[in-house]
Amino acid sequence: MKRRWTWAGAWLLTGLCGAWAVSAAAQELVVIDGRDTENLVTSVHGEGEARSDFRTIGVAGQPFKEAVRARVTRPIDPAWHIQVVTRYSLIPVRRGDLLKGSYYIRGTSKNGSPPEVRLAFSKLVDGYESLLEAPVEVTDEWQRQEFQLVAGKDYDKGVLIVGFHLGSKAQTVEVADFKIVIGVAEPE
16 A cells, blocks of 8 residues: 655555554554554663663553663673663664654652763764763652754664663663654744
């Protein structure tokens, strides 16, 4: 079945073996999809496995039903040795594309201070390249957070990934409903 894509001005065939993730209602091209917790995975390096615990939890009263809970029992350096990551990008990204990301997050730390989390959006295939790295403000209540950036160059499908670096302190962080879409720039 063909579907007219008015925003992009192109014809897309639904179900192109996962090459394009299309949401007809929102008319958006999904670059990275972590809305299903199956697509949010854990990544541990070195001693990170002995210092962390990850699980999927049920969530009530939110626009999502599950989240990934990461519990860090002891800090590790570097902090990216314990992280929640997305699967690789589903579609290519072109120079000038506006990439709009959103996710829900909450957390607590062992000593009562705010959790320390860094979001890293990067290319990991054929060398490392950082597109965005920033601290994430985390409280004990669910918060929807957003970010956006303009792609500075072309990226192939399957090379971009997002990670939440968690290992800097003993803490529990929950992440849910993550996605990055190609958006339309707002007129100035």
